[in-house]
Structures are given as structure tokens and as C-alpha cells.
Amino acid sequence: MGLESDEASVDSISLFVVLLCVSILFGHLLEKNRWINSTIIALLIGFGTGGVILLLTQQTSSLLFKFNEQLFFNYILPPIIFNAGFQVKKKQFFHNFTTIMLFGAIGTLLSFGVITAGALICFKNLDVGFLDTADYLAIGAIFAATDSVSTLQILNQEETPFVYSLVFGESVVNDATSVVLFNVIRRFEVSDSSATVALQFCGQFLYLFVASTLLGSLVGLLCAYITKKLYFGRHSTDREIAVMILMAYFSYMIAELFNYSGILSVFFCGIVMSHYTWHNVTESSRITTKHGFATMSFIAETFIFLYVGMDALDVEKWKFVLHSVGTSVGVSSILLGLVLVGRAASIFPLSLLANLTKKDPDEKIDFKQQVIIWWAGLMRGSVSMALAYNQVFGILTKPLLRLLVSPTVLHSNTGLSELTGQKSMTLPLLGIGQDSDSAMARNIARKSTLHMLFTTPTRTIHYYWRKFDNAFMRPVFGGHFAHSPGPTSQGEIRQGD
Numbered sequence: 452m453g454l455e456s457d458e459a460s461v462d463s464i465s466l467f468v469v470l471l472c473v474s475i476l477f478g479h480l481l482e483k484n485r486w487i488n489s490t491i492i493a494l495l496i497g498f499g500t501g502g503v504i505l506l507l508t509q510q511t512s513s514l515l516f517k518f519n520e521q522l523f524f525n526y527i528l529p530p531i532i533f534n535a536g537f538q539v540k541k542k543q544f545f546h547n548f549t550t551i552m553l554f555g556a557i558g559t560l561l562s563f564g565v566i567t568a569g570a571l572i573c574f575k576n577l578d579v580g581f582l583d584t585a586d587y588l589a590i591g592a593i594f595a596a597t598d599s600v601s602t603l604q605i606l607n608q609e610e611t612p613f614v615y616s617l618v619f620g621e622s623v624v625n626d627a628t629s630v631v632l633f634n635v636i637r638r639f640e641v642s643d644s645s646a647t648v649a650l651q652f653c654g655q656f657l658y659l660f661v662a663s664t665l666l667g668s669l670v671g672l673l674c675a676y677i678t679k680k681l682y683f684g685r686h687s688t689d690r691e692i693a694v695m696i697l698m699a700y701f702s703y704m705i706a707e708l709f710n711y712s713g714i715l716s717v718f719f720c721g722i723v724m725s726h727y728t729w730h731n732v733t734e735s736s737r738i739t740t741k742h743g744f745a746t747m748s749f750i751a752e753t754f755i756f757l758y759v760g761m762d763a764l765d766v767e768k769w770k771f772v773l774h775s776v777g778t779s780v781g782v783s784s785i786l787l788g789l790v791l792v793g794r795a796a797s798i799f800p801l802s803l804l805a806n807l808t809k810k811d812p813d814e815k816i817d818f819k820q821q822v823i824i825w826w827a828g829l830m831r832g833s834v835s836m837a838l839a840y841n842q843v844f845g846i847l848t849k850p851l852l853r854l855l856v857s858p859t860v861l862h863s864n865t866g867l868s869e870l871t872g873q874k875s876m877t878l879p880l881l882g883i884g885q886d887s888d889s890a891m892a893r894n895i896a897r898k899s900t901l902h903m904l905f906t907t908p909t910r911t912i913h914y915y916w917r918k919f920d921n922a923f924m925r926p927v928f929g930g931h932f933a934h935s936p937g938p939t940s941q942g943e944i945r946q947g948d
Contacts, residue, residue: 467754470497470500474493475753478492478753493753493757494757497756497758497759497760498763499760501761510766527751530744532721533721534745537729538745541726547613549805550805551617551621551624552624554621554797554798555620555621555622555625557801558797558798558801559628559629559632562797563592563595565793565797566786567590569789570785570789577782588636589633590786592636593633594793597622597829614820617816618824621824622827622828623718626714630712631712635652635656660715663719666716667720670702670716671702671719671720671721671723671728672723672727674695674698674720675724675731675930677698679927679928683732684732692740695728696740698724699717702717703716726930730929797828798821798824
């Protein structure tokens, strides 16, 4: 019996590997198509494969194997989130840090509140009587989370660097905020809605958020210190690559072990490792890790969407839906409407608030960019939202972006795309936009620190962080020294600052 089970497992894995290869192949062939992207291709292939399996098994199952929740959280998700932190253009991310945190943290809480309140009111009218207060809060936390995997698929970093930075950064902070919210909800007895419980709830949320960030950063610094002091590369590049991979995975698992947010921990571990550790290894290890982490993330993303496509035809789910069609359609419609409204409530008012704090017109978020950010955050990976919603949003994304992004922006980035190659994985290595640092340094030299702190707080903090980083952090943990802000030489390859 055990042997038959092992053989069936090998057959399922072999077929899934074939499907991964087919998805990658069709994704490459349809790269230029304006109506479809690699996400939709994987969904459709998974959906078609699920239909074939459903027919072959006489409508008993549409899946090659049952998806284990621990498989996703322990093995599939970490490479995706770590690569997001490792590949991030830190200059863009931290330059827009205030806006990103506004959307990712405050915006998620607003969306959480709208969805929770809406579900609490509307579901009672549908007589969904098996949900208590904790369930409604959990629904709000789950559907307030944007799908970072989908979000990273819809924008081109070369075409819209500012919007890409906001969407990318917000998606990760949003996921982390939602996960922390969900964990706090599970820990608390929320049937008592007293002020004390609310304060404890907020305190626990802040504690988990800060603790997860610090834990991931500390693991990243530990890895940087080890690679700098021991310098594995003089004997074997394999060892230093192995240390980076294992320490990255360790940051996720140690956070989960202590019931922190593994997503937030591994993301900041990736940022710290790209800032320090990446510069401590040999050149061949830099190239290997850069492409290796991106490849693992890409395969994991494709795997997820293939399974989502198959799971859309899951027999057990459809039996439940068909048992109460009216209630199922009503719940799905209400959740879709709440996601739309909650997303709007978290983007448009906060964009107005962010624009009030910015004096430079180029740094303000115009209405078209707000619509793009709103639309990008509508993506959900949950099968409960129905595969049809994911398909519609994904198919309309490329035409919508072409409509909203100004032709001048697209035209101005054509040369860059041709020079570096479309979606090249080496693009985040190129130091672009360093002239702004030089101008910033000159402005700070002319004006007082206090005046600069109030007028341009983000740039001022970034400038003095650079000075602190060069004086204290880099001598201990390694990294590329920025002796003076200025343009990078044409041939120099850098991890995106």
C-alpha cells in the first residue's frame, strides 16, 4: 500500500513539473501579448489540467495532490518574499517609505475595518449564522491582504518606477500587516469589546510588527558578519551561497517558531542581506545568488497559480456551493464589493493626505496613478473569491495600464528597456538615479539640519543614515561604501540602493 502511494506521488510530481515547464514556455511565447500575462497562463493551464483530471477520475477530483497549508507557508512562500526584499531597489523603497507605510499599514487597517464592518452587517441579512465576532475580524484581515504575487506580475519597473515602488512596497507591508492582524485575532478573546481589550489588541499588533522586523534584520546582520569575517569564498563559493540561503530560510522559520510574522521577518532579512552580505561574497556568488533567488521565486509563483487553477474545479467546494447557490453567490458578491470599497477607502483618501505632505509635483500621486494602485490591490489569491474574478482582473490589467500610463512615460523608458533587455534580472543591480543624492547633499550642506528635517524629512533621514552606515555599520558588517553621494560609473554593478 505504501509503495503504491509513493508511485502515485512520483507520478503527480512528474506531471506537475511538466506543467511548470509548459507554463514557462507559453509565458515566453506570449510575453508581448497585451491581454494575457504569465499569471493568467498558469491559471488557465491549471484550470484545463484540472478539467482533464476531473474527467479521468469520473468527477471525483481535479487535483494531482492535496495542497498542504504547511507546504505553502514553509516552502513556497519564503522564496517569494525573500526575493522581493533581496531584489528591491532600496533607494526607491526608502525614498517612498512614508507613503508605502501609509498605504501598507494604515491603509490595510482602513480596509480591514471596512470589510469587517460590511461583512458584519451584510452577512446577517443573508442569515449566515455560524460566524461569531472573531470570524468577522478574521474575514476582514484575510481579504484586506492584497496578493503580492499577483501585484508583482502587473507592473513593469522600467515603465513606471514610482508607481511600481509604491505598489511593490505596499504589497509586502500589506501582507505582513494582515498576517500580524490575523495572528493577533487568533490570540485574543474578542467577544469582549472593552477598551482594555482594544488597547491590548493594538499593543500586541505593534509588538509583533516591530519584533518581526527586528528579528529579520538581526538574522541578516548575523549573516553579513559571518560572511565578512570568515570569507568562505577563498576556499569555496558553494559554502557562502549555502550560508546565505540557509540564513534567509532561518529568518522565516525562527519568526514562525516564536509566533511572529515570517513574511515581514524574511522580507527585511532580504533587504539587509542585499545591503551588506551581498557585497561580502565573491563576484561569482553575487551573480549566482541574484539569479538563483529570482529563479526560485519565479518557480514558486508559477506553482501557486497552477494549483489555484486546478483547485477552482475542486469537487468538494462545488458541492458546498451548489447546496446553497443563492447564499454562496450573495457572500461572494458582498465580499467582492467590500474589497472594492475597502481598497478605495484605503487608497484615495491616503493619497490625498500623502500629496499634502509633498511639495515637489513630481513626487505627488496623480489620479491615474491612484487608480493603478487601487486596481493592483484588487488581486486576491484566495480561491474563495472564485477563479473568475482573478481572470477578469488579470486580463484587463495590461490594457488598463496602457490607458492610464502616459505615452511620454512609456516612450522615455523605451531606450532603457532596449539597453538592459526587457525584465532583465540584472536591472535591479544597476545604480540608476544617483545624481539625486549629489543634489541632496549640496542642499543639505546649504541649509540647517532642522530646516531640512521639516521640509524634506525622508531625504534628510536617508542622508544622515548613509553617514551613520558608512561610519559604523559597514566597517563591521561589510557592504559597498558610499564615500560621497554621486553618480555611479557606467560599468559598475551595484545592488539597488
